[in-house]
Amino acid sequence: MGVLHLVNRSPGESLALAQCLERACAGDAVLLLESGVYAVLKDSVFAPTRLVESMPRVAIHALAPDLAARGIAAEEVLAGVVLIDYVGFVELSVIHTPIISWN
Amino acid sequence: MKNFLFVLRHPPHEGAGIRESLDMVMTVAAFDQSVRVLFLDDGVFLLKLGQCPHNPNLKPTSPLFAALEIYDVEGLWVEQESLAERGLGLANLILPVQTIRREEIAFFLATADIVVAC
Numbered sequence: 001m002g003v004l005h006l007v008n009r010s011p012g013e014s015l016a017l018a019q020c021l022e023r024a025c026a027g028d029a030v031l032l033l034e035s036g037v038y039a040v041l042k043d044s045v046f047a048p049t050r051l052v053e054s055m056p057r058v059a060i061h062a063l064a065p066d067l068a069a070r071g072i073a074a075e076e077v078l079a080g081v082v083l084i085d086y087v088g089f090v091e092l093s094v095i096h097t098p099i100i101s102w103n
Numbered sequence: 104m105k106n107f108l109f110v111l112r113h114p115p116h117e118g119a120g121i122r123e124s125l126d127m128v129m130t131v132a133a134f135d136q137s138v139r140v141l142f143l144d145d146g147v148f149l150l151k152l153g154q155c156p157h158n159p160n161l162k163p164t165s166p167l168f169a170a171l172e173i174y175d176v177e178g179l180w181v182e183q184e185s186l187a188e189r190g191l192g193l194a195n196l197i198l199p200v201q202t203i204r205r206e207e208i209a210f211f212l213a214t215a216d217i218v219v220a221c
Binding site: 010012013034035038041044045046065068069070071076 | 113114115116117144145148151152153154155156157158161163165188189190191
């Protein structure tokens with residue numbers, strides 16, 4: 001399988017997600033974690049458009065415990081983002097090679 | 104008496120920064136100085152309603168701000184544009200705050216004797 005891209009910076013403070021998505025190719029996966037999860041806020045001006053454009057090529061995941069810690073409810077999450085738990089994180093790590101952090 | 108303004112611009116859970124910032128705010132307030140706190144950019148996420156971590160290492164930051172009232176902190180100010188850009192409104196915040204427009208920030212900063220960027 002493709003590459004797993006980890007993004008842990010908020011799109012309001014960092015270009016990490018945008019820079020990652022420009023390099024990700026078809027079959028890759030992106031996991032948003034820590035402050036990176038703010039990218040999924042569907043009414044935000046920072047990331048949703050870019051995420052939606054990428055979705056046909058790249059699977060976008062977000063770590064649910066990090067969403068909960070930041071008070072982001074399921075109904076605030078952009079459609080098409082796959083929410084996963086720590087077990088899902090491990091599964092993504094196993095099926096993708098290599099793993100790159102855009103921190 | 105000096106006029107202090109603390110500017111918080113970063114989201115929660117990025118190290119001990121926010122707790123250290125609040126320590127500063129409370130210390131200054133305890134010495135009977137005038138203290139205001141301004142939330143800009145990703146700093147508005149500090150006040151987001153519903154922070155509920157399962158991980159005990161990620162305690163919600165928002166209740167810490169509720170304690171500021173006890174210390175006579177004169178005002179919590181949030182920039183309207185920072186909220187709107189993140190798809191948030193006042194109803195998404197844990198506390199009542201005062202709002203300020205981006206064009207008013209320059210004047211707001213100029214009214215402080217000391218600005219502490221956190």
